[in-house]
Amino acid sequence: MSTESSYYVPEQSKLPIITATGMGILAFGAASWVIEGGSPTIFLIGLLIMVLVMYKWWSIVIDENMRGLANDQLKKSYVLGMLWFIFSELMFFVAFFGALFYVRVFANSWLGGEAAIGLFDDTPTDAAAANNQILWPGYQAEWPVMVTPDQMANGEDAQFKGPEQNMNFPGWSSLLSWLPLWNTVVLMTSSVTVHIAHTALKNDNRKKFNTWLGITVALGIFFLFLQAEEYIHAYQHMGLTLETGIYGTTFFLLTGFHGAHVTLGTCMLLVQWLRGLKGHFSNDDQFGFEAASWYWHFVDVVWVGLFLFVYVLA
Amino acid sequence: MAHGPATLADGWVKYASRWLFTTNHKDIGTLYLWFSFAMFILGGSFAMVIRAELFQPGMQLIKPEFFNQMTTMHGLVMVFGAIMPAFVGLANWLIPMMIGAPDMALPRMNNLSFWILPFAFAILVATLFMEGGGPNFGWTFYAPLSTTYAPDTVNYFIFGVHIMGASSIMGSINIIATVMNMRAPGMTYMKMPMFVWTWLITAFLLVAVMPVLAGAVTMMLMDINFGTSFFDAAGGGDPVLFQHIFWFFGHPEVYIIILPAFGVVSQIIPTFSRKPLFGYSSMVYATASIAFMSFIVWAHHMFTVGMPIAGELYFMYATMLIAVPTGVKVFNWITTMYKGSLTFETPMLFSIAFVILFTFGGFTGLMLSIAAADIQYHDTYFVVAHFHYVMVAGAVFSGTAAVYYWLPKWCGKMYDETMGKVQFWIAFIGFNITFMPQHFLGLAGMPRRYADYGLQFADWNMVSSIGAFMYGAAQILFLFNVVRTITHGKPVDKPEVWEGAEGLEWTVPTPAPYHTFEKPPQVK
Numbered sequence: 001m002s003t004e005s006s007y008y009v010p011e012q013s014k015l016p017i018i019t020a021t022g023m024g025i026l027a028f029g030a031a032s033w034v035i036e037g038g039s040p041t042i043f044l045i046g047l048l049i050m051v052l053v054m055y056k057w058w059s060i061v062i063d064e065n066m067r068g069l070a071n072d073q074l075k076k077s078y079v080l081g082m083l084w085f086i087f088s089e090l091m092f093f094v095a096f097f098g099a100l101f102y103v104r105v106f107a108n109s110w111l112g113g114e115a116a117i118g119l120f121d122d123t124p125t126d127a128a129a130a131n132n133q134i135l136w137p138g139y140q141a142e143w144p145v146m147v148t149p150d151q152m153a154n155g156e157d158a159q160f161k162g163p164e165q166n167m168n169f170p171g172w173s174s175l176l177s178w179l180p181l182w183n184t185v186v187l188m189t190s191s192v193t194v195h196i197a198h199t200a201l202k203n204d205n206r207k208k209f210n211t212w213l214g215i216t217v218a219l220g221i222f223f224l225f226l227q228a229e230e231y232i233h234a235y236q237h238m239g240l241t242l243e244t245g246i247y248g249t250t251f252f253l254l255t256g257f258h259g260a261h262v263t264l265g266t267c268m269l270l271v272q273w274l275r276g277l278k279g280h281f282s283n284d285d286q287f288g289f290e291a292a293s294w295y296w297h298f299v300d301v302v303w304v305g306l307f308l309f310v311y312v313l314a
Numbered sequence: 315m316a317h318g319p320a321t322l323a324d325g326w327v328k329y330a331s332r333w334l335f336t337t338n339h340k341d342i343g344t345l346y347l348w349f350s351f352a353m354f355i356l357g358g359s360f361a362m363v364i365r366a367e368l369f370q371p372g373m374q375l376i377k378p379e380f381f382n383q384m385t386t387m388h389g390l391v392m393v394f395g396a397i398m399p400a401f402v403g404l405a406n407w408l409i410p411m412m413i414g415a416p417d418m419a420l421p422r423m424n425n426l427s428f429w430i431l432p433f434a435f436a437i438l439v440a441t442l443f444m445e446g447g448g449p450n451f452g453w454t455f456y457a458p459l460s461t462t463y464a465p466d467t468v469n470y471f472i473f474g475v476h477i478m479g480a481s482s483i484m485g486s487i488n489i490i491a492t493v494m495n496m497r498a499p500g501m502t503y504m505k506m507p508m509f510v511w512t513w514l515i516t517a518f519l520l521v522a523v524m525p526v527l528a529g530a531v532t533m534m535l536m537d538i539n540f541g542t543s544f545f546d547a548a549g550g551g552d553p554v555l556f557q558h559i560f561w562f563f564g565h566p567e568v569y570i571i572i573l574p575a576f577g578v579v580s581q582i583i584p585t586f587s588r589k590p591l592f593g594y595s596s597m598v599y600a601t602a603s604i605a606f607m608s609f610i611v612w613a614h615h616m617f618t619v620g621m622p623i624a625g626e627l628y629f630m631y632a633t634m635l636i637a638v639p640t641g642v643k644v645f646n647w648i649t650t651m652y653k654g655s656l657t658f659e660t661p662m663l664f665s666i667a668f669v670i671l672f673t674f675g676g677f678t679g680l681m682l683s684i685a686a687a688d689i690q691y692h693d694t695y696f697v698v699a700h701f702h703y704v705m706v707a708g709a710v711f712s713g714t715a716a717v718y719y720w721l722p723k724w725c726g727k728m729y730d731e732t733m734g735k736v737q738f739w740i741a742f743i744g745f746n747i748t749f750m751p752q753h754f755l756g757l758a759g760m761p762r763r764y765a766d767y768g769l770q771f772a773d774w775n776m777v778s779s780i781g782a783f784m785y786g787a788a789q790i791l792f793l794f795n796v797v798r799t800i801t802h803g804k805p806v807d808k809p810e811v812w813e814g815a816e817g818l819e820w821t822v823p824t825p826a827p828y829h830t831f832e833k834p835p836q837v838k
Binding site: 010011012013014015016017019020021023024026027028030031032034035036057073074076077078080081084085087088089090091092094095096098099102103106107108110111127135136145148149150153158159160241242243244245246247248249252253 | 541
């Protein structure tokens, strides 16, 4: 509830309309790019506008805060804004996790002619069996889907052919050469280091803050490097691509969007690190950094879900 | 502090830059309202094309392919371009005034959320003029119609939906932050006007489900262009998965549309009954329960798709349960009117029509929720009639009521009551002539989204089309009445425009000054 006697309402601003224009060009450009024969030019123009305007916008917000224009109430609005933004990001991942669960629990077994998970009765129905025999003869439900229904029914003519290998846990003997495990270690560690940096900032230990935040950014970049390695390995040596049926689809989309969010989070932390080096923040005013660290913890939590449901639990 | 608003007298550059660069919640509210009305006319003209083609059996005016684009674009433009922005416009105008705040919590982001919309809809509408035509797969864009069999322009649709969703999410975050953080001292949650409550809950629904919609269109994009198989059984996916994800967004979406309408009516009925709203706290709890339940009933849109019997039963009973909190609301509106000293100004007429017709649409919804019976009703005109009773007589009627109710506060002038009443009766009668017969058509087996129909459906289709033109004409009258109020309306100068009106927005001068509550009021 409002306790302030007055509230900072910004003057007119050109930023929103430029941002909206950039977004419009970006969206239009993206669509015309993906259509066959399209070029990325318009998309890149939109992207450039977006990058410049976001740089400007955040500079102004930081500047307003440094000049003391942002009172406690406005700061709380920023806090609420960031928290609900993270919630919306979480719901974006819910859609993809939902797709993964639906495919693993329902769709796959139906394609294989089994009944739905039997809440009351799990004997396969005639319809389910006929569905399998007529449409996808020979397909048996398994996860990861290594042989697609298409492949079973149409052999070499199939549009979707399964991968040669998958990313699942390879067994205890090759545990240490399993990349996802190291990815997990790197990301978990970075969550701890960002927390150490936060505590250091609260205690006004600037040097420690700069060091540990720098380490966090480095770990973020290292994570992205490892994931790029994993993708290259998948494409070149495992026959695992976007086009290899539902396993490749869910694997790349879930880890890919997570990777995109790690990239965003790393950029956020990098900016906060540069701000820290410039002497921004104080022990009681550090929301830019806190927001970035919340985001970082959020991508960490999503990774735990990914690690469990995409890699470990087969 | 920002200066006063530029007017046309300051030159058109200053005047245009006022609207382009504004951070004022009233300006942005006005922009939202005019934009949504423009989209309402556009979507309405698509509907007129549909009804003109269906006036008689056989193909007269347009080709079936274009008919498909018309049904699709009508739905998309009305849901995302007309109804949702209309209520966001009302939220912008009213929430800060109702809770005693100087503006929205994040004014620049507020302007951004609005200005994304013209770009999103320009992209969407531009597809109509592109090779392959606009989206032709129905507003629910089921895969594989929207993936394997879609025109190339579907990509424009996908990215249009993306930025429109970004606009909605930012707008909702702004509303949540405003309500949670900007209330005047003493304005506790349980003292907030119902409109603010319903919007707070709506904003929560939006933040929760718009990202899911973004996920759905992203999966489409990948399936179309990058060889994934989310919605293709050949690769191990499932087209039905699309429907689950879509309706996980889509069912909360219908409450996103109707909850602010509930809020509007809960403001208007007490005013013209000269009685406080009956059962305020039960209204709040009912709204919250409806919102919660909207997340767990989505597959009632999919009874015929082939679900396990356990799923059919669960979704049927869960859906029926929503009738309970909805019934609480209807009961409260009626009880508010009971023994009140009622007058029937235009906003009240639209509100009473809302209560009656929305309840009617609710009952047909209850019929549709019966899984066994729905197999007969599914994808027929019965469904079309049902959701137009709640979308048009629900959301649009309450939006119209809201404009008449708050217009004097916004522009300081009174609308023409006679013209308002004439508009109401044309709209009310036209609406019922349009959609009541569609129940009969649907029960007799006429499928929705078809450009042609069997001869046995000819009579009621003609009646329905006549009603639709009547309802369309009423909107022209509405536009005329609003414009005339602004230019020639009788000035109102007392703060409380209506004698029975309660709430902080009626304590500020009329017309509402550009900046209100720079010093927060004390709420007892």
